[in-house]
Amino acid sequence: MVSEQKYWNPFLETLPLEKLQALQLKKFRNIFEWAYEHSRFHRSLYEKAGIKPEDIRSIADIKHVPTVEKSMMRDIQRKEPFPYGDALCVPLEEVSEFRQTSGTTGQPVYQPDTWQDWEWWSECWAFILWAQEYRPSDRVFIPFGYNVFVAFWAGHYAAEKIGAEVVPGGVLDTQARILKIQELRCTAMMATPTYVLGMADAARNKLGIDPASLTISKITCAGEPGASIPTTKKRMEEAWGAKVYDHAGATEIGAWSFECESQPGGLHVNEAFFLVEIQDIDTGEYIEEPGKRGKMIITALDRVAQPCIRFDSKDVIEWSPDPCPCGRTFRLIKGGVVGRADDITKVKGVLLSPSAIEEVVRGIDGLGDEFEVVVDKVGDIDRITLKVEIVKGRESERQKIEGVLKDQLRLKTNLGYVLEFHDYGTLPRYDVKAKRFKDLREKH
Amino acid sequence: MNHMGEETNLKEIKSKVLLMRKTAEELKNEAGNFPALYRNLSRILASIKMMELNVPDAPEHGNEG
Numbered sequence: 001m002v003s004e005q006k007y008w009n010p011f012l013e014t015l016p017l018e019k020l021q022a023l024q025l026k027k028f029r030n031i032f033e034w035a036y037e038h039s040r041f042h043r044s045l046y047e048k049a050g051i052k053p054e055d056i057r058s059i060a061d062i063k064h065v066p067t068v069e070k071s072m073m074r075d076i077q078r079k080e081p082f083p084y085g086d087a088l089c090v091p092l093e094e095v096s097e098f099r100q101t102s103g104t105t106g107q108p109v110y111q112p113d114t115w116q117d118w119e120w121w122s123e124c125w126a127f128i129l130w131a132q133e134y135r136p137s138d139r140v141f142i143p144f145g146y147n148v149f150v151a152f153w154a155g156h157y158a159a160e161k162i163g164a165e166v167v168p169g170g171v172l173d174t175q176a177r178i179l180k181i182q183e184l185r186c187t188a189m190m191a192t193p194t195y196v197l198g199m200a201d202a203a204r205n206k207l208g209i210d211p212a213s214l215t216i217s218k219i220t221c222a223g224e225p226g227a228s229i230p231t232t233k234k235r236m237e238e239a240w241g242a243k244v245y246d247h248a249g250a251t252e253i254g255a256w257s258f259e260c261e262s263q264p265g266g267l268h269v270n271e272a273f274f275l276v277e278i279q280d281i282d283t284g285e286y287i288e289e290p291g292k293r294g295k296m297i298i299t300a301l302d303r304v305a306q307p308c309i310r311f312d313s314k315d316v317i318e319w320s321p322d323p324c325p326c327g328r329t330f331r332l333i334k335g336g337v338v339g340r341a342d343d344i345t346k347v348k349g350v351l352l353s354p355s356a357i358e359e360v361v362r363g364i365d366g367l368g369d370e371f372e373v374v375v376d377k378v379g380d381i382d383r384i385t386l387k388v389e390i391v392k393g394r395e396s397e398r399q400k401i402e403g404v405l406k407d408q409l410r411l412k413t414n415l416g417y418v419l420e421f422h423d424y425g426t427l428p429r430y431d432v433k434a435k436r437f438k439d440l441r442e443k444h
Numbered sequence: 445m446n447h448m449g450e451e452t453n454l455k456e457i458k459s460k461v462l463l464m465r466k467t468a469e470e471l472k473n474e475a476g477n478f479p480a481l482y483r484n485l486s487r488i489l490a491s492i493k494m495m496e497l498n499v500p501d502a503p504e505h506g507n508e509g
Contacts, residue, residue, distance in 0.1 A: 009498050011454060011498075011499065012498065012500075023500060026501075027500075114490075115486065115487055115490045116489075116490040116493050118490075119490040119491060119493070119494050120493075120494065120497070123494045123497065123498075272497075272500075273497070302497055
């Protein structure tokens with residue numbers, strides 16, 4: 001009977017928005033007071049801003065609370081209490097979990113969690129998995145290298161929590177993982193979009209197995225925006241014959257949003273556990289209305305060891321104007337995380353989002369899944385080189401494919417490119433997060 | 445179930461969860477010399493906290509404080 005229930009939490013997931021916001025205000029006050037009382041870092045930050053817990057009486061008051069940036073966390077860490085420094089709110093002996101950020105944008109940030117925080121992580125993921133139709137009857141394969149990065153760790157624990165059977169893919173190589181999925185008839189999988197496509201490629205070309213012939217019926221993606229990019233999602237779904245779902249989360253924040261079974265073209269924000277605000281990147285004004293993009297300021301409302309209060313995530317998002325047919329009242333962000341405030345790069349004076357290039361490449365029949373973008377300078381002029389592969393057996397169509405690619409790039413990104421066509425299988429392959437965008441201009 | 449009915453039901457659930465917390469906390473206080481009990485109760489209390497997060501006090505709409 002439990003398996004037939006549509007919602008993980010039928011109360012919270014259908015709570016009217018005004019009640020959700022009242023709950024968020026109450027929880028924000030609690031976590032703010034907790035951090036104020038237990039973290040020297042937060043207390044100092046708030047005292048400098050002249051804000052005390054009793055000053056927060058409304059959602060509007062929250063906007064006066066200073067934001068926290070990743071660089072601030074880097075500065076306080078590797079000091080006492082070692083290695084977390086002054087943001088730690090609990091005695092060291094209560095920390096039961098260590099994870100760290102990937103360090104893509106600088107020195108990694110350490111993330112301590114108590115066991116309660118770890119339960120909270122998997123609780124957030126339980127909302128995700130239930131909404132994506134994971135049930136106790138599922139056998140979930142998790143093909144990731146269990147290590148210091150949070151990645152799918154909480155997904156593993158959440159799958160256990162909802163009652164599913166978990167098969168940890170751990171240190172198996174790609175081919176062994178595919179064979180294990182086949183051997184055990186696994187029904188679900190979690191991986192980055194890059195790896196989902198890479199596994200499909202390996203199944204076809206190294207093992208002679210059509211991935212769609214396997215028993216995977218749903219795939220949950222994380223780590224990259226691909227599952228919210230329609231053309232990439234389509235490639236993954238067709239390759240595996242499965243529904244592919246996106247979710248967004250981060251080590252310092254938690255798993256804060258998810259795509260539901262309706263696949264509405266956006267992600268629900270778990271507004272019972274997180275407060276999401278959107279700030280205009282240029283003006284700093286807060287955006288309440290749908291359809292206008294800005295960067296996300298987010299608070300994890302129940303995380304205690306190292307609180308995440310008004311964290312400037314740099315993720316670019318926008319509220320969707322439409323409710324979701326699934327009936328959840330958690331608001332949708334349209335198209336998921338559509339970019340990063342720090343990687344939407346200006347090239348030739350035009351804003352370039354790597355996701356826009358991905359959408360074009362993955363939408364063209366005859367091009368392989370892999371690509372690489374290199375931006376450099378010729379004299380004073382920016383140059384963008386796009387490297388792509390033509391799938392085997394389609395080489396004779398290169399001229400036609402090149403024409404379509406040029407037109408689509410111009411249409412979707414307003415930029416011209418130097419196009420390089422490489423033999424299939426020669427561009428780099430990635431197991432986890434791909435590094436397909438290289439900006440070499442600063443080195444000139 | 446409508447939200448009115450749910451909230452009545454939730455009150456009962458909440459009071460039972462509170463009872464679980466009290467029992468677990470009492471046991472934990474008595475288990476200082478019994479690591480197997482003490483550590484398992486710590487984990488049970490974390491699970492109870494998750495139930496409390498799932499069935500929170502529903503504040504009335506509007507500003508507080």
